[in-house]
Amino acid sequence: MASEGDRRPDLEVELREPRGSRLLGGVRLQDEGAKGVAIALASTIVFIALVVLAITHAAGWPEVKRVFFDWGDISGSFPDIARAFVLNVKIFLVCEVFILVLSLIIAVLRSLPGPVFFPLRALATIYVDLARGVPTILVIALLGFGAPALQLTGVPRSPVFWAGVGLILVYSGYVAEVYRAGIESVHPSQEAAARSLGLTRFQALRRVVLPQAVRRVIPPLLNDFIGLQKDTALVGTLGVIEAFNQSQIDTSATFTYGSYLAAAALFVAITIPLARFTDWLIARDRRKRQAGSAFA
Amino acid sequence: MTKMLGLVALALALAGLAAGCGTTKKTASTGSSSCAKGDLNLVTAGKLTVGTDNPAFPPWYGGTPHKPWQVSDPRSGQGYESAVAYAVAKKLGFSKAEVTWKHVPFNNSFAPGSKSFDFDINQISYTPERAKQVSFSDSYYDVNQSVVVNKGTPIANVTTIAGLKPYGLGAQLGTTSYQFIKDTIKPSKQPSVFPQNAGAVQALKNKQVDGLVVDLPTAFYVTAVQVPNSKVLGYFAAKPGGEHFGMVFQKGNSLVQCVNHALATLRSNGTLKQLQQKWLAKATGAPILK
Numbered sequence: 348m349a350s351e352g353d354r355r356p357d358l359e360v361e362l363r364e365p366r367g368s369r370l371l372g373g374v375r376l377q378d379e380g381a382k383g384v385a386i387a388l389a390s391t392i393v394f395i396a397l398v399v400l401a402i403t404h405a406a407g408w409p410e411v412k413r414v415f416f417d418w419g420d421i422s423g424s425f426p427d428i429a430r431a432f433v434l435n436v437k438i439f440l441v442c443e444v445f446i447l448v449l450s451l452i453i454a455v456l457r458s459l460p461g462p463v464f465f466p467l468r469a470l471a472t473i474y475v476d477l478a479r480g481v482p483t484i485l486v487i488a489l490l491g492f493g494a495p496a497l498q499l500t501g502v503p504r505s506p507v508f509w510a511g512v513g514l515i516l517v518y519s520g521y522v523a524e525v526y527r528a529g530i531e532s533v534h535p536s537q538e539a540a541a542r543s544l545g546l547t548r549f550q551a552l553r554r555v556v557l558p559q560a561v562r563r564v565i566p567p568l569l570n571d572f573i574g575l576q577k578d579t580a581l582v583g584t585l586g587v588i589e590a591f592n593q594s595q596i597d598t599s600a601t602f603t604y605g606s607y608l609a610a611a612a613l614f615v616a617i618t619i620p621l622a623r624f625t626d627w628l629i630a631r632d633r634r635k636r637q638a639g640s641a642f643a
Numbered sequence: 644m645t646k647m648l649g650l651v652a653l654a655l656a657l658a659g660l661a662a663g664c665g666t667t668k669k670t671a672s673t674g675s676s677s678c679a680k681g682d683l684n685l686v687t688a689g690k691l692t693v694g695t696d697n698p699a700f701p702p703w704y705g706g707t708p709h710k711p712w713q714v715s716d717p718r719s720g721q722g723y724e725s726a727v728a729y730a731v732a733k734k735l736g737f738s739k740a741e742v743t744w745k746h747v748p749f750n751n752s753f754a755p756g757s758k759s760f761d762f763d764i765n766q767i768s769y770t771p772e773r774a775k776q777v778s779f780s781d782s783y784y785d786v787n788q789s790v791v792v793n794k795g796t797p798i799a800n801v802t803t804i805a806g807l808k809p810y811g812l813g814a815q816l817g818t819t820s821y822q823f824i825k826d827t828i829k830p831s832k833q834p835s836v837f838p839q840n841a842g843a844v845q846a847l848k849n850k851q852v853d854g855l856v857v858d859l860p861t862a863f864y865v866t867a868v869q870v871p872n873s874k875v876l877g878y879f880a881a882k883p884g885g886e887h888f889g890m891v892f893q894k895g896n897s898l899v900q901c902v903n904h905a906l907a908t909l910r911s912n913g914t915l916k917q918l919q920q921k922w923l924a925k926a927t928g929a930p931i932l933k
Contacts, residue, residue, distance in 0.1 A: 592816070595816055
């Protein structure tokens, strides 16, 4: 029941590389040729030049340039922010593991069929609604200041711990929905076929449905990872010195904003490779499946 | 051909935008050197617009809160900073009714662009680095940093600066207290920095931080109102050259000289001292930490 050889014509059409480049508005290069490229190039250059001109001629530009784009300011604040950024990456990596597990459980609970499982389904639905409904910053503040206020022995006081719990709870809600979309996209005939071969319901889920479901949702999943990576900055509201909080410290010390740019550069340095990695995964998956379907 | 037309239209639109932005250039706000009321370089003519954060905390601001102000009311003239602002306004020739207050969060007080206030008075410490971006008035209050702790916790027995090293300390973002922790106390634990006063206070209540470093008058407010069962452990002698609060102005605003002139008079005739005794008298009696 390996899924490699399954024919899914609808999905393949969707994922097939478009003939022309999307960036060039679907122009088919060999037909319209150099003319299209030239127009695209000229329009880009004119556009960028005019935007740059508009910004640099704005009345406030000299001041903005001075407070935001001072190279000494940016590079001077960089080492401290980079050190603080290590914490963002750690929080991100640890939370991600828990989120992947927790959200999968929730998604499976939400997808359970039959009236017997109604309470579990309802519970999972309520959880997802709450997790996605309350602003992340509020969840973090509630847990980070509220849980330690109980003064229970054995309950950690660490703001990093509670902020991590908050991020896990919130993001599990989102990621569970991504998983669920994946599970529901697998045609019911897949499970029926698996059951007819003698697999139990759990085996069918584990061996047939989930492998296909997870592979389909890897791009949106990584999309949420990127969101999580950025939201680690919310931990700063609990007093923890992470990258954004450090950049705010620098800004309030100098009244300049170069440190914001330094922090932004660090976040982008993580999220862009993650985005390219997603693209690569999708491409690899497509190649694998196309190779597989040749034998079907 | 339509593509070309579109391109031209785009170019024209953007060129118009660029030109539009270019012509809104304002003349530099130098103003005249006279301190006569009519010659002052003001945001709103005939009115003195003063900024501070909301909530404005005692003992810097007092009076019963009245919308939109919370915790206190800067318009009351009560509290040290409110009283100083009105005293300066009077010296500049403004009646009480001619002073308007504006809610200016700390981060907005130094944001680039034209300011919505004539000066901002919000416990902002002068530093040479900050003074490159905004103009500061002379001192209206000389600051000592201090530590607030929970009674009965291990840190409550500390009597020296060196004794504070092993503890987790917190400060509020935007204050110079964080810099003080890093440069003078040099603790072995990473300090915490809270974007809001409320967060810092809650963390001290929860014992998520052992001590909070704040300016001395604020420390007495924290112990009296915000954190029950806490005490001012002590204060630190000012650094050489001292630390002081100054009012914040748009960089280069000629109004600074006039306010400095007013402050000098208020200092020499004893008004500042009187106002400190009236509003900050409670902020005494803490031991010094060496």
